[in-house]
Amino acid sequence: MQTLPELRHVNVTRYITPLREGGSLPAVADADDGFKYVVKFRGAGHGPKALIAELLGCELGRYLGFKVPEVVFADLDEAFGRTEGDEEIQDLLKFSQGLNIGLHFLSGAINFDPAVTQVDAQLASEIVWFDAFMTNIDRTFRNTNMLMWHRELWLIDHGATLYFHHSFTNWEQSAATPFAMIKDHVLLPQASQLDEANTKFKALLTDEVLQHMVNLIPDAWLDWEGYEERPDALRQVYFQFLSTRLTHADLFTKTAKDARQTLV
Template sequence: MSQHELRTVTVTRYITPLREGGSLPALAEADDDFKYVLKFRGAGHGVKALIAELIGGEIARVLGLKVPELVFANLDEAFGRTEGDEEIQDLLQGSQGLNLALHFLSGAITFDPVVTLVDPALASKIVWLDAFITNVDRTFRNTNMLIWNKELWLIDHGAALYFHHSWTNHEKQAKSPFALIKDHVLLPQATQLEEADKEAKTLLTEDRIREIINLIPDTWLEWEGYDESAQELREAYTRFLLTRLAHTENFIKEAQDAGKALI
């Protein structure tokens, strides 16, 4: 399997909803006998949340950060018909076809910043990633990180790339500093952002970015009310990320200033 291919599994068993997630993800089992945290295309933000999850997770992986394996998860049309909960049945029926799932890290515990101090180099990489992909959701209230086998793992990037919800002024938004970085749970430890920036730019080449964007299935790029083709939408995501990569000084300065304000 090349650097950027995702496996496709078929969901065989819906185990339980994970109600701590706003989009009602679920623990499920697939035909490879592994358990997954399943994110549904029929949930609140639809396929755009799955696209953000896919792009954010795979960019994190390129940067050498630990992310559970992402897979495409197929739900066939018969799935969920016997589900007793009407809300869940509607979600399953509205999510036929390809969804996204993360390998379930059994026994993992939620990262607690009071208990675990993160190394400045690692903290800086994670803050850099979240400023780059405009991820609003790695705060003290909701860290979206797990400790598994004594290592830090990143989960849940569905709230990233929020420019795609309005889909206007891509260029302006790509160059924006990302003020919400001030709420990042690891900002106090992120004292090596310039070093993280140099390393990220050597790893995150244009080819790598295009490989990741090309993973997005065509069926996730059929947006109601939009005339662009799937390939045109992929190109817009690619341009956004390449422009942002060319102007990292904007969000690095914002993060550094926010970090100083904490002292």
Template sequence: MGVDTSTIRTVQVTRYVTPLREGGSLPAIAEADDGFLYALKFRGAGQGSKALVAELLGGEIARALGFRVPEIVFAQLDEAFGRTEPDEEIQDLLQASTGLNLALHFLSGAITFDPVVTKLDPVLASRIVWLDCLLTNVDRTAKNTNMLMWHKELWLIDHGAALYFHHTWDNWKEQASKPFIQVKDHVLLRQASQLEEADAELKPLLTATLIQHIVRLVPDEWLEDHGVQSPEEARAVYRQFIGARVAASEIFVKEAQDARKRII
């Protein structure tokens, strides 16, 4: 079966602009052949293609649920790209990332969300906490909020640490129905007083058809080192894992409610 990438554009990376040093996997600002700047995530970095899969699935699920997420594109990196890069670490990264990478449209002028400066209403905070419990996203903490304020609106970025079950694969069925205990560190947990309402609103939106469509966006070449027999089998696991978490959402909602009670 082919992969339906009809809703994701592909761009050719034309210029490496500057590294984004705050990211542990050395993401970068890069320019593409459409003239736009992107935050480029490399398949040759850190967790490799699994981080790109999590970024794509997490970002597109968030978008489907109505959150603001910068446009995600596939970013093609030519073999010759980066040969003139003077930094050896970056040059090695570029050479290890030849082929298809992932990038998010760069929101020029955006500032990092600061929970002290910007107070979110309980409805939005609860929806974001629900999303991150669904995705098992460990990376939305006070230390690293992975949210931006751009034109006075909140944008979600960086879902590469989500869906961490795929780093082991062997017990994914068990993990699918587990509570998300790391929610205790979520930057928005205190404000998330409307979790049951968020569950009632968001859960029906994530139909099996929608999940299947989003999972089918993942390119074969990102799934070849996943420790399963074929890319299609890997997609089947992602579909089943996400579907199972949606079906058992009351488990992670209760965990989030209990964690919130302990801190307020």
């Protein structure tokens, strides 16, 4: 079993280059620990909710044994970005002052190509199960969100998971969904061991683990416009969502198995 994480804090020291993917504008940046990170900014796209999804997706994935870049809390100083020439990026940095999220930059990594790399049945099944659990709508043939680095498969970009929190209404209903969108998962054709993955991961994801993960969410990411709930109350919604989702694991596992039967 993996140890429960405690994340490091770094200060962003230099903005290097944007990664123009969708509307989120993550960027490669240097930090004061001497490493490069892909920084995702609270001032972009879906704001701090995307950072929460990234945090929980990465750390739960790492706990279950997947290769995931190290996650850090990345602090952006008030003066950072004032010399940036691109007005869009300057605005993004201005609205992202404070706490953001950074993922260790995997230098030299290449995008996963299912036509080139065959993933074994166990790993494919475990990734499909995990994405169904996290309601990840974004690991498809069009956008695999996986990298090959040192001949190993790495999972990236979990900002589209936990999409229930963008409306934050009827989360109980969202937690019990069979997640029909798993039919588009890039690894579903290889996922012939979904029952085994279901048994394995249900045993690993205890309430203690889930509570620890949601407790990692910083208060600064839980101050949402239009919501009066305190951070602890919002964290408990995330915990209840994940716990309820786990109790319905047999349902979304069956949905994935049924979807796979139409492909093979």
